[in-house]
Amino acid sequence: MALTGLLTIMGTIVAGALLLQWVAARTRRDRVVESQKIPFLGGSAPNTHAWQRFHVRYYSMTLLFIAFEMEMMFMYPWAVVYVAEGVKALAEMGMFLAILTVGILYGWREGIFRWQ
Amino acid sequence: MLERLAARAPVPVFVAMGRDRAPAVERLLRNADIDVTATPRHASILLVAGRVRDSDQAYLDRLHDQLPHPRATFWWGDEQGDDVDEARRAASSDDPVVALRVLYRNLISGAHASETHRLADEPPAPWRGKGDHGQGGEGMMGGVPYGRMMPMPPTPDIRDGLTLDVYTTQIGPFMPYWPAGLVLEVTFQGDVIQSAEVVNPTYPPRDVDRVPFDHLLHETTALAQIERARAAHHLVCIARLLSLVGLPTLSRRAQILAARVRANETIAIAPLRKAAARSGLKAALAPGLGRIDDRLARELGGPVQRAAGHAIDHRSDNPTYTRLDFTPVMQTQSDCRARLAQWFDEAEQALALVSAAPDAMIDHGALIEAPWAHRAPPIDYRVTELLPGLEWSEALLVLNSFDSAALCRMAPLEAP
Numbered sequence: 001m002a003l004t005g006l007l008t009i010m011g012t013i014v015a016g017a018l019l020l021q022w023v024a025a026r027t028r029r030d031r032v033v034e035s036q037k038i039p040f041l042g043g044s045a046p047n048t049h050a051w052q053r054f055h056v057r058y059y060s061m062t063l064l065f066i067a068f069e070m071e072m073m074f075m076y077p078w079a080v081v082y083v084a085e086g087v088k089a090l091a092e093m094g095m096f097l098a099i100l101t102v103g104i105l106y107g108w109r110e111g112i113f114r115w116q
Numbered sequence: 117m118l119e120r121l122a123a124r125a126p127v128p129v130f131v132a133m134g135r136d137r138a139p140a141v142e143r144l145l146r147n148a149d150i151d152v153t154a155t156p157r158h159a160s161i162l163l164v165a166g167r168v169r170d171s172d173q174a175y176l177d178r179l180h181d182q183l184p185h186p187r188a189t190f191w192w193g194d195e196q197g198d199d200v201d202e203a204r205r206a207a208s209s210d211d212p213v214v215a216l217r218v219l220y221r222n223l224i225s226g227a228h229a230s231e232t233h234r235l236a237d238e239p240p241a242p243w244r245g246k247g248d249h250g251q252g253g254e255g256m257m258g259g260v261p262y263g264r265m266m267p268m269p270p271t272p273d274i275r276d277g278l279t280l281d282v283y284t285t286q287i288g289p290f291m292p293y294w295p296a297g298l299v300l301e302v303t304f305q306g307d308v309i310q311s312a313e314v315v316n317p318t319y320p321p322r323d324v325d326r327v328p329f330d331h332l333l334h335e336t337t338a339l340a341q342i343e344r345a346r347a348a349h350h351l352v353c354i355a356r357l358l359s360l361v362g363l364p365t366l367s368r369r370a371q372i373l374a375a376r377v378r379a380n381e382t383i384a385i386a387p388l389r390k391a392a393a394r395s396g397l398k399a400a401l402a403p404g405l406g407r408i409d410d411r412l413a414r415e416l417g418g419p420v421q422r423a424a425g426h427a428i429d430h431r432s433d434n435p436t437y438t439r440l441d442f443t444p445v446m447q448t449q450s451d452c453r454a455r456l457a458q459w460f461d462e463a464e465q466a467l468a469l470v471s472a473a474p475d476a477m478i479d480h481g482a483l484i485e486a487p488w489a490h491r492a493p494p495i496d497y498r499v500t501e502l503l504p505g506l507e508w509s510e511a512l513l514v515l516n517s518f519d520s521a522a523l524c525r526m527a528p529l530e531a532p
Contacts, residue, residue, distance in 0.1 A: 030185040030230065030232075033181055033233045033235075033237045034235075034237050034238055034239045034240070035178050035181035035182055035233060035235050035237075036181065036182055036184070037239070038182075038239075038240060040155045040156060040157065040182060041285060041286065041287050041288075042175070042179075042287055042288040042289060042290050042291030042294060042299075043132070043172070043174075043175030043176060043178050043179045043288065043289055043290045043291075044175060044178075044285065044286035044287055044288060044289075044299065045178060045240035045241070045286070046240060046241055046285050047241060047284055047285055047286070048241050048283075048284075048285075049239070049241045049242065
């Protein structure tokens with residue numbers, strides 16, 4: 001019974017989607033051409049395809065955020081178990097922080113601490 | 117019912133500015149019935165104002181295809197071909213507003229069929245991977261984009277030294293806040309311009325406000341006429357910059373003031389200046405943005421030179437002006453802020469001169485300072501030297517802090 005209900009719901013969704021697609025295809029007056037898919041450059045066309053790398057300027061800030069955020073995320077539960085585990089937990093956290101520090105050093109080299 | 121309501125809205129028009137039509141389009145900007153859009157995607161009508169070069173036809177066709185349906189092209193000028201029907205053209209002396217409104221209403225109701233695309237329906241730069249369906253290939257991301265390799269650029273970013281990918285594209289010739297006809301090939305790293313090369317030159321500028329100055333060459337002319345033209349020219353420049361920084365209401369106000377000055381009405385500029393200052397205009401123009409060196413300022417002359425601290429003005433040597441205790445106003449910083457302040461100061465000074473000597477006349481042939489940069493051959497300091505190191509938004513602010521004559525001297529000018 002539950003399966004029948006599930007299948008009915010799924011069937012309705014699929015039929016509804018197909019119906020919407022059919023209606024959209026029938027009512028669309030003009031299809032979108034390639035010129036409409038390119039960015040507006042005052043009449044010029046881009047020299048290259050859109051799949052390409054570009055300079056994400058906030059990436060260095062993201063790197064710094066992740067480095068510090070991951071640090072804090074693990075430090076809260078660690079603080080809870082530290083009392084029970086003792087030196088072992090301290091060593092583990094030391095290793096973890098050492099790895100993260102490499103990330104921060106890398107970011108430092110990339111100039112993320114130079115505020116612009 | 118819905119169609120009728122939609123047709124009553126301001127007509128969304130994208131203007132492709134050709135030769136000699138800037139003053140006419142400026143009048144159109146003041147009309148509340150016309151909504152001049154910033155991109156073709158928001159427009160229904162492509163308004164081709166004036167003659168465009170034959171080589172610019174492909175750019176025009178691409179703009180046309182970027183308009184959403186229903187769309188139409190409207191030709192405003194005397195050069196359009198005979199194949200264009202009456203509904204889609206107006207002579208340069210005509211006001212196209214009524215014709216545009218009718219065309220828009222017919223487009224919305226379906227009485228005027230939407231135009232089909234003019235360019236071939238194919239991507240300008242298709243992805244060409246190695247696989248059968250364009251997938252796969254070489255490089256970090258599994259593909260080598262057509263016409264462009266993946267390796268790092270040869271030069272580091274000029275702002276922070278991060279070597280990341282560069283993006284090169286052509287920009288122009290039909291863009292708002294952009295010298296009409298100019299096509300630049302600009303290389304970006306991120307949002308910072310690394311280099312710019314001129315592909316197509318600008319169309320020659322035409323100022324409606326030069327009429328009294330031309331008149332002065334042959335006949336004795338009223339000082340009021342000369343100074344009113346100066347104030348109007350500066351107000352139009354101010355309006356363009358105000359619109360660019362996102363103050364359209366103030367921009368329209370400046371346009372209306374310019375029109376009233378030309379119509380010999382008495383106006384006050386101080387309230388506009390105060391309102392612009394209160395609206396945060398200075399915050400949009402960072403101090404030092406667009407600062408030019410002394411050599412360039414001197415070569416360009418006019419208000420640009422005086423904004424750089426050089427009190428050089430031909431009016432100082434004219435007896436009519438010396439009788440009025442004329443001294444040139446100037447700024448010191450030579451940046452965008454200084455040039456804007458110079459426009460305001462000179463416009464206010466011009467109107468003060470008009471009210472001080474409404475009947476003064478200037479002898480024909482007298483050397484009187486024009487409100488724009490010197491009209492002389494292009495100088496070797498190009499607009500391409502001005503842009504590197506600026507973000508795109510800053511670049512547009514810098515370009516619009518010069519009058520069109522100054523811009524035309526910095527971008528190679530097309531032969532008339």
